[in-house]
Amino acid sequence: MSESYVIIGDGIAGSSAAEAIREEAPDADVTVVTDEGEALYNRILIKEFAKGKLPEAPISIHEPDWYDERDIDLQLNTLVTGVDPDAHTVETHEGDEISYDKLLVAAGGTPNQLPVENSDADGVHHFWTFQDARKIREHAEDADTGVVVGAGLLGIDLAAICGGQDVDAKYLMRGDRWWRYALSAEGAEIIHEGLREKGVEPVFESGADHFETNDDGEVVATIDGNGDRHDSDFVGVAIGLDFNVEILQDTEATIDNGVHVDEYMRTDVEDVYAAGDITQYWDTIMDERAQNGSWGSAKQQGALAGKTMLADEGYDVDIEPFRWVSSYSITHFDFPFLSFGFPTMGDESCERKYSDTEWRRLTFKDGKLIGGVLIGNLAPQSKYKKLIKDEAVVADQQDVLLQENFEIDELAIPQEQ
Amino acid sequence: MAYVGTAHNTAGEHMNPILEATETAPTTVEETVRDYDELHDRAQAALPDAVAGDGVAIPEEVADDLADGEVVRFTGYYRLDIAQ
Numbered sequence: 433m434s435e436s437y438v439i440i441g442d443g444i445a446g447s448s449a450a451e452a453i454r455e456e457a458p459d460a461d462v463t464v465v466t467d468e469g470e471a472l473y474n475r476i477l478i479k480e481f482a483k484g485k486l487p488e489a490p491i492s493i494h495e496p497d498w499y500d501e502r503d504i505d506l507q508l509n510t511l512v513t514g515v516d517p518d519a520h521t522v523e524t525h526e527g528d529e530i531s532y533d534k535l536l537v538a539a540g541g542t543p544n545q546l547p548v549e550n551s552d553a554d555g556v557h558h559f560w561t562f563q564d565a566r567k568i569r570e571h572a573e574d575a576d577t578g579v580v581v582g583a584g585l586l587g588i589d590l591a592a593i594c595g596g597q598d599v600d601a602k603y604l605m606r607g608d609r610w611w612r613y614a615l616s617a618e619g620a621e622i623i624h625e626g627l628r629e630k631g632v633e634p635v636f637e638s639g640a641d642h643f644e645t646n647d648d649g650e651v652v653a654t655i656d657g658n659g660d661r662h663d664s665d666f667v668g669v670a671i672g673l674d675f676n677v678e679i680l681q682d683t684e685a686t687i688d689n690g691v692h693v694d695e696y697m698r699t700d701v702e703d704v705y706a707a708g709d710i711t712q713y714w715d716t717i718m719d720e721r722a723q724n725g726s727w728g729s730a731k732q733q734g735a736l737a738g739k740t741m742l743a744d745e746g747y748d749v750d751i752e753p754f755r756w757v758s759s760y761s762i763t764h765f766d767f768p769f770l771s772f773g774f775p776t777m778g779d780e781s782c783e784r785k786y787s788d789t790e791w792r793r794l795t796f797k798d799g800k801l802i803g804g805v806l807i808g809n810l811a812p813q814s815k816y817k818k819l820i821k822d823e824a825v826v827a828d829q830q831d832v833l834l835q836e837n838f839e840i841d842e843l844a845i846p847q848e849q
Numbered sequence: 850m851a852y853v854g855t856a857h858n859t860a861g862e863h864m865n866p867i868l869e870a871t872e873t874a875p876t877t878v879e880e881t882v883r884d885y886d887e888l889h890d891r892a893q894a895a896l897p898d899a900v901a902g903d904g905v906a907i908p909e910e911v912a913d914d915l916a917d918g919e920v921v922r923f924t925g926y927y928r929l930d931i932a933q
Contacts (some may be wrong), residue, residue: 476884480922485875490882490920727886759893761885763924768885768897814894 435460435745437738438522438530440512440679441538442466443475444727445708445734447494449536452738454502456747462504463530465522467511468561471496476727478565479589483596484573491562512539517683517701534741537680537691537699537706538734541673546581549642555651556643556667559590568668572597575666579603579654580632581640582670583610585760585771588623590668592764595630602662603632604654606639613776614805616783619791622807626765635662643667673725675710688712690723695753697737698744705741707733716755717823718774718802726758757817761810770810773803773820782830792834796827815840866912870899870927878920885923889914896923904932 437453439446442464450464472494480486499506511525515537521529543558545551557568568590572578578594578601580587587603588610594601603610609620610627624634638656643664646652654664677687685699686692690712697705697713709725711733724730736754743749762769767789778795785791790808794801794816801819806812815838819826824845826833832842875882885893892914898905900923915921917931 474882474884474887476886477882477922480875480882485926486878486882487876489879493881727884759886759890763885763922766924768924810897811894814890817890 435533436531437462437534437536437741438532439464439536439538440466440522441536441540441708442468442472442494442506443538443540443708443730444472445540445730445737446536446538447472448731448734449538449707449738449741450504451502452735453742454504456739456742456749457745462502463507463532464499464504465507465510465512465524465530467509468563469509470562471499471506471508473562475562478562479559479593481562482559482565482569482572482593484569485596512679515679515683515701515704517704520703522679533703534745535704536697536734536737536741537704537710538708538730538737539676539679540709541675543670544672544674546640546669546671548640550645550651551640551643551669553643553645553651553667554649555665556669557590558669559586560673568593569597572599572666575599577601577663578666578668579640579662579664580668580670581654582668582672583607583612584670584672585611585762586670586672587668588627588762588764590670591627591632592630593668594666595627595632595764598631599666601632601666602654602664603627603634604638604640604656604662605634605636606657608636610634614771614793616793618785619783619793619805619807622767622789622791623765623769625788626767630764635660640669673709677710680704688721692721695755696740696751697733697754698740703744705737707737713754716753717757717820718777718797722774724758726760729756729758732756755821757820759813759817767808768806768810770806770813771803772806772813772817773801775803775805778802780827782834784834786836794830794833799825799827801826801833809836812838819843865906865908867904867932868895868899868907868912868915869904869930869932870896870921870923871930872925873920873928875922875926878926880920882920882922882926885921888921896921896927899929900924900927907931 514523578599580590583605644653691706708730715722759772778797780796783793794804891911
C-alpha cells in the first residue's frame, strides 16, 4: 500500500497521530502541514520561556531531523485554507493542492481578541504560540506596568509572566474571583494571595472597557469597566479561543464551537478525522459531548485518530473508544494546583479547606464524581480519576472523599457498578 | 522516606526503585524539560512526595515513565534521580 495521510497541525495531537501512523504503516506517505514556522514544541512550557526562566532549547520537542528520520513530509509556514472531500484534497494559502486518502484536522485554535477600543494596539498580547511567547518575553522584560485580562487557566499564565518579569501588574476580572466557574471564594482566595505574592494585584468586578494608546499606537493604559485607569505598557489578554474550524465549513462536518467527532475521532465526513482541542468529542464517561485543551487529552486523541485512520484503511490495528480523565496543573506558586475531569459542570459539589494553601472541591453529576480542583495536596488525584472512570456513585459519601487521606476501599460502592 | 504504590520487599530479594527530586536552576538547563502535566498519572502521583521528602519508593512502571537525570517542571525545576 502507498496510501496518503495528511495531518493539519503539528501540535501534540497531530504529531502523535503522525507517529502512530508511521509505526504501523512504514510505506505510507505521511504529510504534516502547519502554519507555524517551527516543528512540535512544548506548548505547556512556553510560559516558562516567557517568564525568562527557560532558554529556547528545552522547549523544542522535535527537530526537523525527527521528521526526516521517519520519512514524514513536514511543511512549515503553510496554512490550509480549505478541504474538498469529494476530490480528497486540501488547498493551501499559496493555492497548492495536497491529496489525501485520510485527513486529520488537528489545527487547534486562535486566541479571541477583546471587542473593545484599541485591543489591537502594539503591546496588547495574546498568548498561544511559541512566537507569541517570544514577543511577550521581549516586551515584558522592558515593561514597568501591566494589565492582564481573562480570569481563567490561560490568563493566570500571563499574570505569572508579569510576576516573573517584575512587571507591576493588575489582573482585571469581571467577577468576584479567579475561575469563578470552578472555585468558591475560599478556594480562589488562595490563588489571589499567590498572585499578590508575585506582585500581581487582582482587581475584581472590573474587566477592560478600552485601552489608551500614545502617538505611536502603543498601549499605555487600560480603562476598566468602572472607569478606573491602570497604567499598562504591557497588556495580556486571554479570553478564550476561536477554533480553526473554517477549513471544514464547506464540508458536511458538524461544527459547533469545534468539530464533532465520535469516540474514535471520526468526523461526519468520510475519511476526515479530527483530534485535540478543536474536537467536540463524544465523552463515553459523561455520555455527552465535551471539549478539552489539555496536553494529555490531545496526545491521546491524536494517537487514537492515527490508529483509527489506519484501521479504516484496512490495517489490523486495535482501537478502543476515547475514554480519558484529563487534568491540568498550575505550578506558578509555592503550592500546586490541579483541576481534573469536569470541575465546572455538575449538579452538586462539596469542598473543604485544610490549611492556608490546601483546599479541595469535588463536583458530581447524577451522584457520580465528575471532576474537581485540588490546591496544595495533589496526592488523591489518581483515586479521584479512577472513581470518575469507574462512574462510581459516591456523592453520598462526601465526608470520606474529603478526608485529607482516603482510600477507595473506605467507600461503599454498590456492587453493580 | 515515603512509600508510593506497590509494597517493597525488605528481605533483599527485590526493592522498588527510589525516586528523588532535587531542585535545580532552570536557566542553566539546556536539555529537554518535561512539565508535570506531561507525566503519566502514576508519575504525577509520586512526584509531589519526592519533591517534599528525601525520596519515595516507586513501582517499576512509574520508574519506566520517568528518566533518570531528566528535569521536570513542577512548583520549581527538579532533576530526578532514580536509584534501582
